[in-house]
Amino acid sequence: MPRSKIDIPCHVDYLSILDETGTVDKELEPDISDDFLLDIYKAMVLGRRFDERMLNLQRQGRIGTFPPITGQEAAQLGTVAHLRQSDWFVPSFREMVAEIWRGRAMETFLLYYSGYNEGVDIAEDQNNLPLSVPVGSQTLHAVGLAWAVRYRKKDDVAMTWFGDGATSEGDFHEAMNFAGVFRLPVIFVCQNNQWAISVPLSKQTRSKTLAQKALAYGFPGIQVDGNDVLAVYTAAKEAVERARAGDGPTMIECVTYRMMMHTTADDPKRYRSDEEVEGWRKKDPITRFEKYLIDKNLLEPKKIESVDQEVKEQIQQAVDKAEKLMKELGDPLDMFNHAYAQLPPHLEVQKAYLAKELAETMEKE
Amino acid sequence: MPRSKIDIPCHVDYLSILDETGTVDKELEPDISDDFLLDIYKAMVLGRRFDERMLNLQRQGRIGTFPPITGQEAAQLGTVAHLRQSDWFVPSFREMVAEIWRGRAMETFLLYYSGYNEGVDIAEDQNNLPLSVPVGSQTLHAVGLAWAVRYRKKDDVAMTWFGDGATSEGDFHEAMNFAGVFRLPVIFVCQNNQWAISVPLSKQTRSKTLAQKALAYGFPGIQVDGNDVLAVYTAAKEAVERARAGDGPTMIECVTYRMMMHTTADDPKRYRSDEEVEGWRKKDPITRFEKYLIDKNLLEPKKIESVDQEVKEQIQQAVDKAEKLMKELGDPLDMFNHAYAQLPPHLEVQKAYLAKELAETMEKE
Amino acid sequence: MPKLTMVQALNMALKQEMEKDDAVIVLGEDVGLDGGVFRVTDQLYQQFGENRVVDTPLAETAIVGMSIGMAIYGLKPVCEIQFSGFSYQNFHQIENHASRMRWRSQGRFGVPMVLRTPYGGGVRALEHHSESREAFWSHMPGLKMVIPSGPRNARALLVSAIRDPDPVIFYEAKALYRAFREEVPEEEETMPIGKSQIAREGNDLTMISYGAMTRPTMEAASELAEKDGVEAEVVDLLTLSPLDDDLFTESVKKTGKAMIIHEAPMSYGPGAEILARLVEKSFYYLEVPVERVTGFDIIIPLFNRENHYIPSVKRILRTARKMMDGMK
């Protein structure tokens, strides 16, 4: 067999169920209860409105820099929707609406992006990791959590999110490889939103898809229309089931788009055209899902309005709560909290130093 | 196109030309001049004998720890044979015979493995990087060199070697990705010798081949019988031609075997069976190449003997030279050489400190 | 002379060096069309094209590893790591290779690269965007570690760094990027790497600082002069490694008192080395213990509290006054 083709498993599917016009592929339509469909819908709307409100607050200087999620609601909710309470949630930094779905209180975002450490507040019964800024690095934590889950003979899974840019990092590679070798219950969710700040996907990799990268690690990858919540949901369902059954990891590439700036500190006009953005606006994940729910008689114009109203009230409550909290919180001495399980002597000294400085300042004022 | 198969390029060839018995596949037989075939043969024998001699010296305590290459001569020579003087040679730490082919003097190995910094001695006209110990890390230097080559509009290539274990490192991933994105003239040569110290390939990755990892980066990978110097040569020829022509990188997986211990500090009996090793002994790259050359009437028993003799003499000369050099070299003060292009003041002080200490010791003795 | 911010001055240095020498290549994340997230590479892509100003994939190790290869070839790569908080991704390429390739190759291959990266707090940024870990690099043999304190010296030092035959880690204080303007000559200007400078003369107390902290230190010195009649001498280190210990020890021989100011955590921070040199070279001149005013040994808090973490003018003054009072 001198020069022969090696038969390598190199199958990558593309999945789309709800097209851009909101028309569903009946054969592939997932079986989701009406209530759950509406829950997802509400969460999508909440994510969108909250993003808009945050942007507004940021522009008014009431909060600091944050990364908007608009356009990525389906990718986030279609995946996170499968997690049980005991599953492990391992986000990157742009999973705001997935975090809310997992129970993170909305006011904590406002605290966090106003520079309060208290903006991270995870209850003991929540298996949610705090957001992770170093691109790609958190994927390895998901691998370790999944390893521990299996070691403890549970059927929980770990799901981790990251961007297209993250696939270039060594950490991503090592996480994928370990997950493959140990056949761990991890789901790698790539939100391919086409851009890593100013770098387009074409400059990020020469690979045709990101999903196919999974093949290098001996496990399945699938590409889905990331603005189609039904497709995302279906692919994630398969992946989670496989993971729970002990059949190892999956990578899901959600093809979506970052509709806004990278963060509020970024100006995308420097590097991409308005036409490109407008083209993607037509593929909006919420509009088409709305159409689907209307067609299913689960939604009508009045209901849409009331969801919007409800969501806006929730947001207003969160903003009010955050502003109140900001007045109460922020004792500088708290910066020494949680440095270690127990504050070591030299930090007691440093804390006392700061306390003294603060006291003196108070005196003077 | 709801659930559709994505057409991804996922072609990986396996190439074998000279089988284990030394029988050649006439159709695929590469066109190599008789002289060059004999050059390669001599180099293979030299590599083998030098390895044996080094092991011997190490066992006698005359040199320190080193990594033997026995079994990997074909993988190294079949690839390096394509490099021109101006091409860039970027080895890992187990490319002894490839280094010799590139012009590294044999005595420098003995110096190096005896702990002399002078064991690295690269002439200005040699584009050979010194050996690199941190697994996988050197692949990125090849990428940078290849980038520079292209920037300077040369048609040189950079060739880099690494092991199966190295494919797990983040650096390998990042190097492959950059090479793909920038479409650089780099050849990635993986010597898959089945083991990374005590870790077998099956625990290194769940990927069926290592060659297929190239597909994740959008460029070709090929698997070859790494103990078949004709197959390695042929695959490398294609890769180098592609690179010179501006058609980008290639990954070549040479399936071979580490016949000896990882380094002389290692005891492989702890983790692998003698049978496995014996099984691979039958696939020896030199025996089958010898058979091929005999069949081609390029070699006869007497010639084999004379090559062996010639090689042994060269080795003896190198050993003699090294032992002589060791007596001359080793001034401790030389440790300050090449720390910077120009020694900064604090190092002048430290060097003077050592000089004084040495002088005092001399006085006392 | 144009009055430039530090961002503009750094940009000028890159632009002029690139015009002079086609071996100078800029690479990193978003350095191209975007001009860098802080705009230090603004318009370079437009002027020099994508072969000179290279937008890379998102991978710090590769950015540095590739720079090493380019530098070995003979180019002069100036790579940008977007935030120093992400320069640990490439730590091994610097420790294992950049800092020792010249040594390892016994002089055959130098690595004339510059790694530029913004460091430090004070710009209300997210986690990992406000750290000061210059001590890591300063402790690595084979490297040079440079930290300018204003537009003019930033420009001159960057030019010198680019021309330096050895790898230079170049820390740019984010807090200074747009904090003030200085006249920066259009004509070529360099400054020697490895030399500190006296930013303010005085005979009563030596204040040693660098980078972003030079400003509050200078302010504190002014206030001391005005309100306390104390003339502090301020030493701006500019290079942390190799450390110019002549200048500050000479100063302390004159004043007898020294304090060191930096943002980095105190323990095992740069101040420790400066203090050690003071003891080694001017022990018998020290009238009181050397004092360190630094960041605390904790992660710098999110921005709401960071001004209580970073040494302030007030904190510097408090220590300075304690030292001077101790003398009465």
Next chain:
Amino acid sequence: MPKLTMVQALNMALKQEMEKDDAVIVLGEDVGLDGGVFRVTDQLYQQFGENRVVDTPLAETAIVGMSIGMAIYGLKPVCEIQFSGFSYQNFHQIENHASRMRWRSQGRFGVPMVLRTPYGGGVRALEHHSESREAFWSHMPGLKMVIPSGPRNARALLVSAIRDPDPVIFYEAKALYRAFREEVPEEEETMPIGKSQIAREGNDLTMISYGAMTRPTMEAASELAEKDGVEAEVVDLLTLSPLDDDLFTESVKKTGKAMIIHEAPMSYGPGAEILARLVEKSFYYLEVPVERVTGFDIIIPLFNRENHYIPSVKRILRTARKMMDGMK
């Protein structure tokens, strides 16, 4: 009590902790069947199986990143990085995550992991196998940095490290692995992290050291006593961070003279911090400048010359005598 080498003592610590607590997991390159390249994990795979003793692929970042995940879950991973020279590959996972997950999560997730790694020279090894870069880790808030100096304290400290709720970097001096044996009790023994000890009492001079350098320091102290009639007090730090500065400053208050000995390069090395603490806490007791006997600020040479790089008994003595002579 059995007399054990440091390798055996470390092995005992791992074995006993694994027997007591099934949350303890050993992972790394070649730690399984092979028992680790230095045999510290010998026979653990055979006793505990591949679910407790995990041979990983060759990827340090993943070893550490995965350990972080395991630790967040509540396991107690003890990962081995084969040589400290390759721990920079995972530097960012420690700096960006392990050291700050407790802080970032506001106490919700601790990272009770141990990173064991051999460091230092003296075993005729290849490049990258002989460095001492403990200062890097000591400068990172949120970590603990432990360096034992012999079999017995290595065993006790490793047990404490495993039980510690925070991440511990555990440096094992290769030069000590098989250098000598000590009686190590079969019964449980722990030692507090963050505490130094007096390895030898004396009133004339304080010698501060840790890890592999404790031995030549002790030898030098003996010779000083025998030949010079000088009684040196030797402080063995054991933990570099948090640094126990009470013990050595108390000693210096008694002796008035201090020297610090370490293998790491001098500049920005651990000695600088120790010296700084001495100045801050015992300045007025110092009779002569504190001295540092350390590695040079260059890459440690290949092994033929390394004994001229690493502080020797002779070099320590030379400095000690200079300090004592200065007093006459």
